[in-house]
Amino acid sequence: MTWGAAGLVAAVVVLGVIVASSSSGQVDQAPAAATAQAEQATITATVNGKGVIAAASTASAGFIDGGRVSTISVAVGQTVAAG
Numbered sequence: 001m002t003w004g005a006a007g008l009v010a011a012v013v014v015l016g017v018i019v020a021s022s023s024s025g026q027v028d029q030a031p032a033a034a035t036a037q038a039e040q041a042t043i044t045a046t047v048n049g050k051g052v053i054a055a056a057s058t059a060s061a062g063f064i065d066g067g068r069v070s071t072i073s074v075a076v077g078q079t080v081a082a083g
Contacts, residue, residue: 074080
């Protein structure tokens with residue numbers, strides 16, 4: 001073997017040792033998750049826009065005779081049945 005070939009073999013061996021030692025099988029760990037203390041606060045947001053607003057449905061409340069409600073025959077919280 002000549003000195004040139006021996007030098008090439010030595011360089012390949014040294015390079016192999018460097019590569020093997022730098023990749024020792026350890027996997028990089030993911031960075032730790034960032035955490036923060038929760039706190040209560042008021043969030044205020046203003047929204048501006050333009051467009052048409054329309055009711056989803058409408059109902060007419062027309063009565064044949066006008067009048068005034070004089071009594072309501074139920075108490076607050078009382079359960080009533082239809083009819």
